[in-house]
Amino acid sequence: MNYYPEKVEKLIEKLIKFPGIGPRSAERITHYIISEKEDIILSLAENLISVKKEVHLCKKCFNLSESEVCSICRDEKRERTLCVVEEVKDLVLIEKAGFKGLYHVLGGSISPLEKISPDKLTIPQLIERLKEEPVQEVIIATNPTPEGENTATYISEILKGMGIKHSRLGCGLPVGAEIEYVGTQTLKRAIEERKAL
Amino acid sequence: MNYYPEKVEKLIEKLIKFPGIGPRSAERITHYIISEKEDIILSLAENLISVKKEVHLCKKCFNLSESEVCSICRDEKRERTLCVVEEVKDLVLIEKAGFKGLYHVLGGSISPLEKISPDKLTIPQLIERLKEEPVQEVIIATNPTPEGENTATYISEILKGMGIKHSRLGCGLPVGAEIEYVGTQTLKRAIEERKAL
Numbered sequence: 001m002n003y004y005p006e007k008v009e010k011l012i013e014k015l016i017k018f019p020g021i022g023p024r025s026a027e028r029i030t031h032y033i034i035s036e037k038e039d040i041i042l043s044l045a046e047n048l049i050s051v052k053k054e055v056h057l058c059k060k061c062f063n064l065s066e067s068e069v070c071s072i073c074r075d076e077k078r079e080r081t082l083c084v085v086e087e088v089k090d091l092v093l094i095e096k097a098g099f100k101g102l103y104h105v106l107g108g109s110i111s112p113l114e115k116i117s118p119d120k121l122t123i124p125q126l127i128e129r130l131k132e133e134p135v136q137e138v139i140i141a142t143n144p145t146p147e148g149e150n151t152a153t154y155i156s157e158i159l160k161g162m163g164i165k166h167s168r169l170g171c172g173l174p175v176g177a178e179i180e181y182v183g184t185q186t187l188k189r190a191i192e193e194r195k196a197l
Numbered sequence: 198m199n200y201y202p203e204k205v206e207k208l209i210e211k212l213i214k215f216p217g218i219g220p221r222s223a224e225r226i227t228h229y230i231i232s233e234k235e236d237i238i239l240s241l242a243e244n245l246i247s248v249k250k251e252v253h254l255c256k257k258c259f260n261l262s263e264s265e266v267c268s269i270c271r272d273e274k275r276e277r278t279l280c281v282v283e284e285v286k287d288l289v290l291i292e293k294a295g296f297k298g299l300y301h302v303l304g305g306s307i308s309p310l311e312k313i314s315p316d317k318l319t320i321p322q323l324i325e326r327l328k329e330e331p332v333q334e335v336i337i338a339t340n341p342t343p344e345g346e347n348t349a350t351y352i353s354e355i356l357k358g359m360g361i362k363h364s365r366l367g368c369g370l371p372v373g374a375e376i377e378y379v380g381t382q383t384l385k386r387a388i389e390e391r392k393a394l
Contacts (some may be wrong), residue, residue: 003253003289005263011244014237019225031286033245034252034261040211041249045242048209052238054204057232064231066202079285092200107338111198 008034060129062105062122064088078102084126084155086142094141101139102128109147110154118154126155130164138166144189180192205231257326259302259319261285275299279332281323283339287376291338293386296347298336301326306344307351315351324351327361335363336391341370353394363393 002009015026021192033041056065057063058070060188065071072078072095085091091103106121118124131139142148154170159166172190173182182190199206205227230238254260255267262268269275269292278298282288288300303318304309315321325336337352339345349365356363367389370379 002290005261005267007244007248007263008261010250011248014241014244017229020222021226025217027286028220030248031284032216033248034285038249041245043213044208045245047204047247048212048238048242048245051204051208051227052235052242055205064202064205065202070202072283087228088231090222092224094199143282156289161255176354 004030007120030129061093061103062088062125063103072103075161080134081139082130082137083141085140086148086151090141091141102135106142106151109142109145109151111147122150122157123158127158127162130159131160136165138190140166141167141169144169157194181184201227201338204365208288214309220368252303258300259285259304260288260300260321269300277331277333278336279334282340283345283348287338287340290384291388292380294381294388295307296388299332303339303348306339306342306348307343308347318348318375320352320355324355327356327359336366336388337363337394338366338387340375341366341372342377354377357394362391362393367392 004012011033012023012026012030015021015029016023016126018026021029022171054066055064056066056068058065058073061070061074063070063072067074070164079101080105083091083094084106085094085099086106088105088111089146091105094103103127104122106126108116108121110118110121123182138155138159139194140152142155143153156166156168170184172192173179174191179187201209209220209223212218212226213220215223218226228305233235251263253260253263253265255270256265258267258272260269264271267392271357276298279301280291280296280298281286281301281303282291283303283306286300289304291300296377301319301323303317303320303323305313307313307315307318335352335356337349339348339352353363355370367390370376370383376384
């Protein structure tokens with residue numbers, strides 16, 4: 001049974017598909033949309049369309065970009081260190097952490113279970129890129145999950161074959177965490193990767 | 198400093214204005230929008246525009262409606278009991294709790310602090326409506342907040358003057374809470390155990 005006009009129900013259904021949005025939040029957002037000024041909502045709709053139509057993946061690194069090559073790839077002051085990440089959101093977080101090099105966004109991680117093979121990611125493009133574009137080092141910054149670790153190992157083998165210096169993000173205790181609350185696996189890695197003082 | 202293309206940053210800024218959406222959720226939603234199929238996002242944008250342009254307030258009760266008079270007001274089987282609520286979302290929740298009468302949406306509550314006087318709400322229209330349209334009873338279902346209680350008292354005085362039987366939602370509503378957040382059963386009890394004023 002519908003309690004709202006059909007168009008409103010449809011909008012709620014679409015908003016529920018957003019990550020982290022449940023039925024109640026979708027209703028609240030819909031009420032916000034109905035009560036907000038018309039020009040604000042029209043500009044939001046236009047913005048949605050323009051992002052969808054005009055924001056593409058950078059031809060070189062697969063970051064989000066309004067032009068063919070993104071602003072990071074076009075920046076000649078960037079250091080020649082290449083950070084390989086799974087997703088654009090990881091790139092943004094590493095950028096916020098102050099990294100000054102270049103990136104390569106894989107578009108996910110290798111997962112035989114989900115039928116994601118290396119050629120479904122941008123790994124072939126990474127290899128081509130490294131042949132043409134010399135870098136000092138590749139930092140493999142995939143997630144420390146089983147899939148991320150597998151992907152890192154796969155890329156590491158290729159880079160070894162190409163004779164390219166590479167590293168993996170350090171693993172251990174998150175800054176500010178308490179030993180009581182980090183998992184056993186994290187603690188295990190923190191012990192393995194302990195640093196002599 | 199911008200980490201995303203300008204259009205993406207703008208979209209994130211707009212999403213942050215949604216109720217309950219913080220910067221992180223806005224980023225996650227933006228990533229969802231970029232990775233989702235184009236036709237789904239275009240249909241979402243169209244839906245936003247159509248809701249904004251075609252969903253209006255019912256001429257009689259101020260519920261959301263795609264036509265001049267909403268489906269509840271047009272339903273001749275409805276009981277002649279009029280439930281006065283602050284917002285459309287309250288109407289939907291009372292409807293879900295099984296109420297079979299009619300509604301009147303005030304559009305808020307009287308609040309001298311926020312300069313919301315009775316004439317900024319649909320109280321004048323309620324009075325006109327009650328003169329023309331006889332009802333058996335008016336249930337005042339404003340929130341049990343200071344503003345909602347004030348509004349209820351104000352409406353009650355008018356109804357007394359007009360000689361119209363009326364009541365206030367009673368047992369079940371925890372004082373200080375808002376209708377939006379109490380469960381359906383609580384709301385049902387509040388309707389059953391309403392108190393004559």
